[in-house]
Amino acid sequence: MEIDATTGRWQWQQYCPHLTPQFASLLDQVIKPHPGHRFATVMAMRTALQSVANPNRSTLLSSSVQDAGSTKFRWPLRLWRGVAIGVAGVALASIPCFFLFRPQLHYFWGEQAAQRGDWPVALEQYQRAIELKENYPEAALNLGKAYAQVGKYAEALTELDALVKQQPQRADAYRERGAIRFERGEYQAAIAEFDQALKIDAKDAEAHNARGDVRLEIGQYEAAIAEYRQAIRLQPQKAQGYLNLAAVLFTQGNLKSAVQELDKAIQAEPNSLSAHVTRGSYRSILGDQRGAEEDWNQALDLPVRTAKEYTSRGYAKSRLGQKEGAIADYNQALTINPNLTRTHINLATIFYEQGEKEQALKALNQALSINANSSSAYLLRGEIRAYQGDQADSQGALQDYDRAIAINPNDPFVLNNRCGALFSLGELQRALIDCNKGLAINPSSAALYTLRGNIRLRSQDFNGAIQDYGRTIQINADQNSEIRSQAAYSNRASAKVQLQDLNGALSDLNEALRLKPDAAEDYYKRGLLFSVQGNRQDALTDLKKAADLYAQQGRTDSYNTVLKALKSLEKG
Secondary structure, X not given: OEEOOOOOOEEOHXXXXXEOHHHHXXXXXXXXXXXXXXXXXXXXXXXXXXXXXXXXXXOOEOHHHHOOOOOOXXXXXXXXXXXXXXXXXXXXXXXXXXXXXXXXXXXXXXXXXXXXXXXXXXXXXXXXXXXXXXXXXXHHHHHHHHHHHOOOHHHHHHHHHHHHHHOOXXXXXXXXXXXXXXXXXXXXXXXXXXXXXXXXXXXXHHHHHHHHHHHHHOOOHHHHHHHHHHHHHHOOOOOHHHHHHHHHHHHOOOHHHHHHXXXXXXXXXXXXXXXXXXXXXXXXXOOOHHHHHHHHHHHHOOOOOOHHHHHHHHHHHHHOOOHHHHHHHHHHHHHHOOOOHHHHHHHHHHHHHOOOHHHHHHHHHHHHHHOOOOHHHHHHHHHHHHOOHHHOOHHHHHHHHHHHHHHOOOOHHHHHHHHHHHHHOOOHHHHHHHHHHHHHHOOOOHHHHHHHHHHHHHOOOHHHHHHHHXXXXXXXXXXXXXXXXXXXXXXXXXXXXXXXXXXXXXXXXXXXXXXOOOOHHHHHHHHHHHHHXXXXXXXHHHHHHHHHHHHHHOXXXXXXXXXXXXXXXXXX
C-alpha cells in the first residue's frame, strides 16, 4: 500500500471501496501514524465498533454489495475466506481486505499491552505485526523499546540497528539506542547516539533529557543543566526536564532550588511518581519530614507498570519504613527487567541498612556485572567496606572510591567518601585535596566541611577546624537538620580546648550532648573539662556517666581509660 508523503497516512480505501463510511473511518483511526490519534484504550475501540455494528451479517458493507442479486461486484474466489475476529461481539466475517489491517491491529494490541505494563504480550504482538508486515518501522521501534523494558538489551539493539539501517534518518531510533547504551554504562557511545538523534531532530526533548542524564552521570554538570533547560523549553508541560534539573541542583548542594524544580514537575504532571518520590527525599534532607511523607504516601497511590516505576515506589516504601514492601517492589522490578542497575543498588541499600552486609555486597556485585561503570554501585560498596568498625576494609573502600572517581571525577558524594577513607588511613594531604575539590562543586555540603574540619584538627590547624565546624553547624541549621551537627559541636570543642577557650568548649559540649544524650565520648570530654576548671563534683558525675555508657556499649578499652581518670580525680 502507498503512504501519503505529506500526512504519513496509509492509502488503503481504494482497495476496499465497499465498506461503509463509518467502518472505514474506524479502521482509518486504528492505523493513524501518530499513536495519540488512535484509540486511547481497548474500551474506546470497543465502543466505536459497537456504534457501527449491526446484528445482520452485512451492514459493514455498502448497499451495492448487500443485494444478493447484484452482480456489480464479486470477490475473487481465492480471496473469499472465512476470517473472523471477535471484539465486543462484533464479527468481521468474509472481509478479505481485513488482511490488510491485521499488522496494524497487532501493533495496536501491542501498544495497549505496553500501556498496562504487560511486556510479554507487547513483545508478542509487535513481533506478530512485523511477521505479517516486514517493512513496519513503528512496530520495529516499539519492539526494540519493549525488549529494553525487560532488560533484553542485545535483542533491543538488534531491532534498532536494523531500523537505523533501513531508515537512517529516524531520530527516535538513535535515541532509543542511546538509552540502552546508557543503561549498560557505555556513556561515550550513548552520547554519540544522542548527538546523532539531535543532529536529525534538534527539537527532540527526550534526546536532550537523555544526553543530559549522561552528562550528569559523568560529572559534566553545567552541560547537563543546559540540556535539561533546553528540554524544558521544548516541552514545558512535561515533568522529566524539571525532574532532571532538580537532580543536578541537588548534586551541587542547592536543595531549595531543587525542590522548586520538582514543584514545577508536579504542577506539569501531578501523577509523576518519580517527581513525588524525589521531592520527598529532598524535603526529608531539608528537615520537612511531614512533607516528605506526604509525597511518599502519594507515590504509593499512583499506578506502576515499568521496572523503573516499581523501583521508585520501592524507594518510597523503604523511606516510610515499609522494608518488606520495598523489597517486594524491587523484586517485581527485577522480574520485569533483571538488568536494571539502579534496582540492584536500591536492594543493596536495604540489605545494608538491615545489617545484611553479604547480601548487600552480592546485590552490588550483580549491579556492577551489568554496568561496570556505575559510580553509585562503587560508592555504596566502598561505604560498606569502610564503615564496619573493627571489620573495616579501608584499602578496599579506597579502591572502590578510586574507581568511582575515574568514572565521575566531579562527584561530590564520592569525593566526600574518599576523603574519609584517606583520612582514616592517615593520608591527610590527599584527603584535604578531595575535600577542597568536593566543596568547590558543592559548597553546601555539611559532611565535607566536617571532614575538612577533622583533617585540620588532626593537622593542628585549630582555627581552620573551628571555621569548618562552624560552617557545618550553619548549613545544618539552614536545612533544619540540627541533629547532624552533633559531631561538629564535639570536635569544635576539642579545637577550642587547644586554643584555651574553655568556656567556648564547654558550650559546644553542652550542645553536643543535647543533640545526642548517650554520647559517652562527650561526657568523658566534659568531665575532663570540668576537672580542669576545678568543678570536681560535675566532673565526677560526667566521668561516671561516660563509664556506664562505655560499659553498656561493650567498649572495654574506653571504659578502663575513664576508670583511671575517675580514680585520679577521686584521689585528688
